[in-house]
Amino acid sequence: MGDTIETGAIRKVCVIGAGVMGAGIAAQVANSGTPVLLLDIVPDGATDRDAVAKGAVAKLLKTDPAPFMSKRAAKLVETGNIEDHLDRVGECDWIIEAVVERLDVKQALYTRLEELKRPGTAVSSNTSTIPLGKLVEGRGDQFRRDFLITHFFNPPRYMRLIEIVRGEATDPALAQRVEDFADRFLGKRIVPAKDTPGFIANRIGTYWLAVAINAAMDQGLTIEEADQIGGRPMGVPKTGIFGLIDLVGVDLMPLLSKSLSSTLPQGDPYFDTLRPMPLVDRMIADGYTGRKGKGGFYTFDKATRTKRALDLSNGQYRDTIKPASLPRAADKDLAALVSAPGKVGAYAWEILGKVLPYAAMLVGEAADDVVAIDDAMKLGYNWKFGPFELIDKLGAGALAKRLADEGRPVPPILATAGDRPFYRIEGGRRQYLDASGEYRDVVRAQGVLLLEDVKRAGEPVMRNGSAALWDVGDGVATLEFTGKMNALDEDVARLIVQAIPVVKARFKALVVYNEGTNFSVGANLGLAMFAVNIAAWSEIDKLVSAGQQAFKALKYAPFPVVGAPAGMALGGGCEILLHADAIQAHAETYMGLVECGVGLVPGWGGNGEMLDRLVKSPAMPKGPMPAVAKAFELISTAQVSKSAAQAKEMSFLRPADGITMNRDRLLADAKQKALAMVDGYTAPEKPVFRLPGESARVGIAGAVADYRKKGIATPYDEVVSGRLANVLTGGDTDIVDPVTEDQLLVLERKAFMASVKDARTQARVEHMLDTGKPLRN
Known part of the structure; x- marks a missing residue:
């Protein structure tokens, strides 16, 4: 098994499980510049025993948005299988388990790891629902000291949340080493969670989505109405509720529901949301699993290039329907939203009147404080405001009164708050209300400086x-x-x-x-x-x-x-x-x-600065033309x-x-x-350029003309490219003549003004402002 791991940096990571999450975690580790070993099972009858892990990396390289930050990062991922290569965990300082969410499978793997890993090597599970206490049942003291939960969110590159659960026996120094690496090298904000089912974000998030779906069906709302009411006014991502389910995967909802309902204590409000969902079952069976499948609650008809929506009443797709505008105040005032007449207020209150008290109930149970819960929902579900920030918008006292008036329990922390906000600014510092009723400073991680x-x-x-x-x-x-x-x-x-x-x-x-x-x-x-x-x-x-x-x-x-x-x-x-x-x-x-995408030429010195960078780049061949050609390629195609x-x-x-x-x-x-x-x-020092002049412009013009003939460039692209080429080649100059930075700025300004006066540029700019998309004229 080797010697005990030394205290210090994590130099190599092993990820076991090359599914969507495991492969994504491996990619983010590689993005940090850290070598990573990715292992998975040996497929039945395979000639290549590493095929599963290799296939996962190949898929990552084709995925958009890209899990890898560069192709160079992908080279840091080694692939293997758990039958032939599991002993290589001895090379690693952190082992991340991301296998199927089955306790028996995880425990069988831990039995093998316990024999192979070095004492002091961190082992963590990426489980989203299984409590840590169950995971380490039957393990020895050393393994328990080395074990913790590190719950990443999908996709691991882009989602900044990581929920970390320490067990009673977890070595604090080892946990800190993992947390420091996740913070500084993986770019995560650490949210400490307690060893409870679903931890923080998924427990609240799954309950929230279940409440929202049920209420939309019960109240006869269209999914467009539900996404409008339960979306932007509540600080939910622009996808809205049903759009978010499509994004994360319709098929994930039943899995989370099954896992949570098997581990949550009886009496948890989550059980009130459980009901048969034949519509969702049929969607999954037919491959409508969201954006990764044929579509979900929303789908895109490629033939007609139109977005369609599911009718919740009959399960049929139809053209999208724009809902009526919200009452003016309700769009920005949460209190006005929940008190709005008709279906707007009824739906908003059904969501917030259940989800916010549920989050409040979890202070002390799932998390130590309101900050952890707010951070988890903002980072894990992209909420603009956390549950307690939303409560502050409603007023804690007003929320508690409405709950009491309806004969519903008031969570202790709401009663503790009374009419006080959960957050305040005191002496220039942001403070939060803790469970005892005292305000405490929101503490940043060491070394963090925020404007x-x-x-x-x-x-x-x-x-x-x-x-x-x-x-x-x-x-x-x-x-x-x-x-x-x-x-x-x-x-x-x-x-x-x-x-x-x-x-x-x-x-x-x-x-x-x-x-x-x-x-x-x-x-x-x-x-x-x-x-x-x-x-x-x-x-x-x-x-x-x-x-x-x-x-x-x-x-x-x-x-x-x-x-x-x-x-x-x-x-x-x-x-x-x-x-x-x-x-x-x-x-x-x-x-x-x-700028060329909207018919303009960079006008604030960008052309010269880009040329200067490329000329001085160690990777650039010598001579004036290579740098000019590369700058032209980057700028003309708006890369x-x-x-x-x-x-x-x-x-x-x-x-x-x-x-x-x-x-x-x-x-x-x-x-x-x-x-x-x-x-x-x-x-x-001010740079002086040697630029190739007219001969280079002729060559560039010929290349652009070929692109236009092939339909890659438009007629106006050819005009804009000519203006750009005139700047980058130095205008009316000869290769022997020096071109100063000031001369280049004059050329640049002339090219910009010629472009902005052109009606074809004006059409491109107006189209971009109106649609957010480029006009190909």
């Missing part, structure tokens, strides 16, 4: 309508975008210019960062179209010039500038990052210069990275730029990167 906490505790150094500058401590300032979708406009450019002398005088470094869903989707196209419609060409030219000047001022500022993106960083959002001295990107960063790792492969990120797996740690990591650059910092 939302900084903002609660003080005022910005400076701000305007679209941006703000914050002091995040240790001599570092943070520039935040604050407009809708963090779009960039003249106010952002203005604040950048105004902030530079302030940062120079009062700070050591600057981080460009925000906590929106997306870093920035680029320029404010709506504002630009307004200017176009009144032919305010001088104003547009001024905006382009202001953006160029602001981004270059940032680039040549006398202090380090670090960009810290997460989510989409598109167009101008990508360009501002390209001007930073360094980037510390969240793993889920999607970068691209996408966007599908991860930060891929952004590095595409040269949007430099080799030395950092990647942070946990979104909560991004600001702290970027701040440390900025501080590490302070000593001896000097601004970069």
